[in-house]
Amino acid sequence: MEAVNEPVVVLQNISKKFGGIFALNQVTFDLRNEIHSIVGHNGAGKSTLVRILMGAIQPDDGEIYLNGSPVSFDSPREAQENRISMVWQELSNFPNLTVTENLLMQRFVTKANGAINWKASHDLCKQFLQRLSLDIDPKSMMGKLSLAQQQLVEFSKALSYDPVVLILDEPTSALSFREQEILYEKIIKIKSQGVAVVFISHKLDEIMTLSDRVTVLRDGQKIFTKMGNELDKDSLVEAIVGKPSERKKEKIRNTGQRDVDSNTGLILEVKNLSLERRLEKVSFSLNKGEILGITGVSGSGISDIGKILFGIEQDYTGEISLEGHPYESLTPQDAVKQGLGYVPKDRKEEGIIPGMTVGDNIVLSTLKQIYMTGFVNNRIRDEVIYRIMDIIDLKPRNPEIAISSLSGGNQQKVVMARWISKKTRVLILDEPTRGVDVGAIGKIYSLIRDLTHQGVSVIVISSEFEEVHSVADRMLVFNKGKIVGEIKPASSVWEDAFALAIK
Amino acid sequence: MKFRDSKFISFFSNLSKNGVVIIFIVIVIALAFLTKGKSIKPSNIVNIMLQTTTIGILAIGMTLVIIDRGIDLSVGGVAALSSAVGAICMTKLGVPWILCVLIMLVIGTLVGMINGFSISVLKMPAFITTMAMLKITQGSAHYLLGGTTIFGLPEIHSVFGQGSFIGIPVAVWILIFFTLIGFLLLKYSRFGRELYAMGGNPKAAWIAGINVTQNRILIYAISGFLSAVAALIITSRIMCAQVTIGDGSELDAIASAVIGGVSMAGGEGGVLGAVAGTFIIVMINNGLNLLAVSPYIQTAIKGTVIFTAIASDVIRRRKELRLKQ
Structure with a gap:
C-alpha cells in the first residue's frame, strides 16, 4: 500500500x-x-x-x-x-x-x-x-x-x-x-x-x-x-x-474518590447481559453509594446498558438483581417504582417538557408524593421545589419561568433534579454533559457527587473519558460491546481507560 | 407571596395567550349593538346558556383528549348510541328510569374505554380509531332505532333538560359542575399535571415514569362518559331519541376547544377556555339568528371563526419560538 x-x-x-x-x-x-x-x-x-x-x-x-x-x-x-x-x-x-x-x-x-x-x-x-x-x-x-x-x-x-x-x-x-x-x-x-x-x-x-x-x-x-x-x-x-511517562500524575484531579467498601453491600448486580449486535455477556455490580463510570467510544454499547436497566430496551438476555432481588423492568414506570432514575442522552427529545415551567419539570417524577390525595398540596410542592432548586443551585431561582428559557446546563440540572426529589436508589445518567456549556459541566459532576452523600448510587454512562475519570469511584471500560477493563481513577489517568477502549 | 410579580405577569401573558376573554367581550358588545339589545335580554341569555350546555360538556372531554395530542371524533355517535339504548330501555323494556340513566352513562364510558385502549395499548391512530367508532356507534344507534324516533320517555326524564334549580336550568348546573371538576382536575390534580406532560413531550413523560397508558385510557373514557351526559340532556330536552342527536357535534366541540386556547399541538389550554369557546360559538349562532342571517352563510361564518382561531394559535407559537431563539 x-x-x-x-x-x-x-x-x-x-x-x-x-x-x-x-x-x-x-x-x-x-x-x-x-x-x-x-x-x-x-x-x-x-x-x-x-x-x-x-x-x-x-x-x-x-x-x-x-x-x-x-x-x-x-x-x-x-x-x-x-x-x-x-x-x-x-x-x-x-x-x-x-x-x-x-x-x-x-x-x-x-x-x-x-x-x-x-x-x-x-x-x-x-x-x-x-x-x-x-x-x-x-x-x-x-x-x-x-x-x-x-x-x-x-x-x-x-x-x-x-x-x-x-x-x-x-x-x-x-x-x-x-x-x-x-x-x-x-x-x-x-x-x-x-x-x-x-x-x-x-x-x-x-x-x-x-x-x-x-x-x-x-x-x-x-x-x-x-x-x-x-x-x-x-x-x-x-x-x-501520550506516552505513559507523559501522562502526568498531577493530571489526576479526582480527589473525591472513595474506595467504596464492598461491605456496604451491592445495590445492583448484572450478570451476562446481552443484547443482539450491541452487548455481549456483560457482568458488573454497583456498590451502595458508589459512582460507577461506564465508558466507551461511540458504538461500544454503553448507552444500551442504561436503556436496559431503565426498561426502555426490553429485548435483552441476562439477569439483573436489585438489592439481592431479581429485577426486571418492562417499562420506565416500572423502573421508577423500584427506585431507579434515568437522565436520558437526548435532553430535548426525552428529558424536558418544553411547554411547562421549571417547577413543573422538577416535580414531574414526584407527583405521587406531592399529590398524595390526588390533588395538589401546595405547601409540599413549594417545599420540594425550593429545596431542589437550592440543591442544584439553579439561577434564576424562579420556578414559574418556562424551562425552555434556561441554558442547556441548567435544563440538565432540572432533569436530574427530578430524581433528587424522590427517594431514588440508583440514578443512571446517559452522557450527562452533552450539549452543556463548559462552565456548567463541573457543576453537574459536583451535583452527582453530592447525590451519593444522600445515599444514591450512580451510574454515569459517557464517552467523555476525562470527565468520568474526574468524578467516578470506579470506571468500567467498554469496547465492542464487552467490558475490557476496570480502572480505579485514584491510581490511574484517564488515558489508560481510553487506551483500553480503542484497542 | 413569594412570586407575586411573576404571577401577576403570567396572568396577563396567559390572558393575551388565548385571547378568548377579549374575543368574548368584543362579540357580546358588538352583538348587543347590532341586535339593538335583543341579544342581552335575560330570556335570550338563558337560551344561549342552554344551547351551550351539551357542546360545552363535550368540549370538556375534548379538551383533555386534545391536551394529550389526541382527538375524539366519536362523541356524537356515542351520544346517539347511548340515547337510543336509554330510550329503548325506558319505553320498551320497562327498566326503572334511574337504571336506564346509569346504563346510558356506562355505555358512553365503555365506548370511550375501547377508544382509549385501542389508542394507547394497540397504538392505533386516534383520528381514524375514533372516526371508525363514530360510524360504529352511529350505525348501531340507527339500527336500534329502526330509522324512527322513539317518543314516550317517562315524565321524570325531563329533569335534565327542562328542570331548573334556583332559577337556573339544571342543564346549566350540570355544565357548571363538570367545568369545575375539569378545571380542578387539570389544574390541581396529579392526573392533570401528568396529562400536560404527556402532551408537551410524550417520550419524556414516559421516561419520567408516568403511566401514559392508563392515563390515556382514562381521558377517552372521560370523553365517552361526558358524551353520554350530553345525551341525557338532549333526550331530556326533546323527550325523545333520534339518530341525528349529536350530528356534527364533534366538530363543534373541537372548535370550542381551539377557540378557547387549547392547542392542537398538545400540552396547552384548559376547560375554562374551552367552555368559553363554546359560548362564543353559540353566541355567534344565536346573534346571526336574531339578525336573520341566512343559515347557509352562518355555516361559512362559523368556519371562518375556527379558521382564524387556529391561524392565530399557529402564529403565536411561531412568534414564541422566534423569541426563544
Whole structure:
C-alpha cells in the first residue's frame, strides 16, 4: 500500500481557536488517492479539521489547496460543488421511501411532460448502486434494509455526485461486528475508483486494516502522519493518549474518590447481559453509594446498558438483581417504582417538557408524593421545589419561568433534579454533559457527587473519558460491546481507560 | 407571596395567550349593538346558556383528549348510541328510569374505554380509531332505532333538560359542575399535571415514569362518559331519541376547544377556555339568528371563526419560538 500519487487536498498550517483554546494548532494534513484515517480522542480536533475541509467552519489561520490551487469554502454546499462529499455519522434518510427516491431525490429522470420516469429512475439508481457492486433492489423501502445496507446506499449517494474526496465520519459505529466487515470491503472499492477517502474512527482494528496512512491528533496538535503498515497497535495507542511517562500524575484531579467498601453491600448486580449486535455477556455490580463510570467510544454499547436497566430496551438476555432481588423492568414506570432514575442522552427529545415551567419539570417524577390525595398540596410542592432548586443551585431561582428559557446546563440540572426529589436508589445518567456549556459541566459532576452523600448510587454512562475519570469511584471500560477493563481513577489517568477502549 | 410579580405577569401573558376573554367581550358588545339589545335580554341569555350546555360538556372531554395530542371524533355517535339504548330501555323494556340513566352513562364510558385502549395499548391512530367508532356507534344507534324516533320517555326524564334549580336550568348546573371538576382536575390534580406532560413531550413523560397508558385510557373514557351526559340532556330536552342527536357535534366541540386556547399541538389550554369557546360559538349562532342571517352563510361564518382561531394559535407559537431563539 503505497501513496506515491500527487496530493488532492492539502490543509496547510491550519489553526482554529474556540473561546481562546486551540482546537487546532498549526495542523498540516494532505490527502492523496488513499484511505487516510484521522484518529484522536474526543476534543483532539478531528471533527474541527473535517468541518473546516467541508466549509462548515472557517479556519483562523492557514490555507487549503485543492489540486494545487488555493481554495476557501464558505459552506458545505460549496465544498460539494468542488467534489468534496461527506457521509455523516448519523443516518439521515427517508425510511418510508424507496432506495431510488432516497438516492435521486430532487434529480429524478423525467419524461418530456415533466412526470417522473420511474423505469429510467430505477435504472439510474441501479447504475449508482452497481458502482459498489451492491445487490440492492432500487424499489425496496429504505427502512426495510439493514443498517449496513442503508449505510452503503448513503455511500452510493455520495459517490453519485462523483466526488474526488469522500469523508466518512465513523461510518461503522452503529453497525454490528459482522456488518462492519462488509463496509471495509466497499471502502477499499471506493478508493480503487480514484476517490481519496478520509476515514474517521475510534476503532483501532479497522484503522489498522484499512488505512494507507494514519494521522494522529491530540489536543489540537498533529502528533504524526505515518504509513499504515509502519504502525502497530501499541504505538498508535501511545500516540493517541501520550506516552505513559507523559501522562502526568498531577493530571489526576479526582480527589473525591472513595474506595467504596464492598461491605456496604451491592445495590445492583448484572450478570451476562446481552443484547443482539450491541452487548455481549456483560457482568458488573454497583456498590451502595458508589459512582460507577461506564465508558466507551461511540458504538461500544454503553448507552444500551442504561436503556436496559431503565426498561426502555426490553429485548435483552441476562439477569439483573436489585438489592439481592431479581429485577426486571418492562417499562420506565416500572423502573421508577423500584427506585431507579434515568437522565436520558437526548435532553430535548426525552428529558424536558418544553411547554411547562421549571417547577413543573422538577416535580414531574414526584407527583405521587406531592399529590398524595390526588390533588395538589401546595405547601409540599413549594417545599420540594425550593429545596431542589437550592440543591442544584439553579439561577434564576424562579420556578414559574418556562424551562425552555434556561441554558442547556441548567435544563440538565432540572432533569436530574427530578430524581433528587424522590427517594431514588440508583440514578443512571446517559452522557450527562452533552450539549452543556463548559462552565456548567463541573457543576453537574459536583451535583452527582453530592447525590451519593444522600445515599444514591450512580451510574454515569459517557464517552467523555476525562470527565468520568474526574468524578467516578470506579470506571468500567467498554469496547465492542464487552467490558475490557476496570480502572480505579485514584491510581490511574484517564488515558489508560481510553487506551483500553480503542484497542 | 413569594412570586407575586411573576404571577401577576403570567396572568396577563396567559390572558393575551388565548385571547378568548377579549374575543368574548368584543362579540357580546358588538352583538348587543347590532341586535339593538335583543341579544342581552335575560330570556335570550338563558337560551344561549342552554344551547351551550351539551357542546360545552363535550368540549370538556375534548379538551383533555386534545391536551394529550389526541382527538375524539366519536362523541356524537356515542351520544346517539347511548340515547337510543336509554330510550329503548325506558319505553320498551320497562327498566326503572334511574337504571336506564346509569346504563346510558356506562355505555358512553365503555365506548370511550375501547377508544382509549385501542389508542394507547394497540397504538392505533386516534383520528381514524375514533372516526371508525363514530360510524360504529352511529350505525348501531340507527339500527336500534329502526330509522324512527322513539317518543314516550317517562315524565321524570325531563329533569335534565327542562328542570331548573334556583332559577337556573339544571342543564346549566350540570355544565357548571363538570367545568369545575375539569378545571380542578387539570389544574390541581396529579392526573392533570401528568396529562400536560404527556402532551408537551410524550417520550419524556414516559421516561419520567408516568403511566401514559392508563392515563390515556382514562381521558377517552372521560370523553365517552361526558358524551353520554350530553345525551341525557338532549333526550331530556326533546323527550325523545333520534339518530341525528349529536350530528356534527364533534366538530363543534373541537372548535370550542381551539377557540378557547387549547392547542392542537398538545400540552396547552384548559376547560375554562374551552367552555368559553363554546359560548362564543353559540353566541355567534344565536346573534346571526336574531339578525336573520341566512343559515347557509352562518355555516361559512362559523368556519371562518375556527379558521382564524387556529391561524392565530399557529402564529403565536411561531412568534414564541422566534423569541426563544
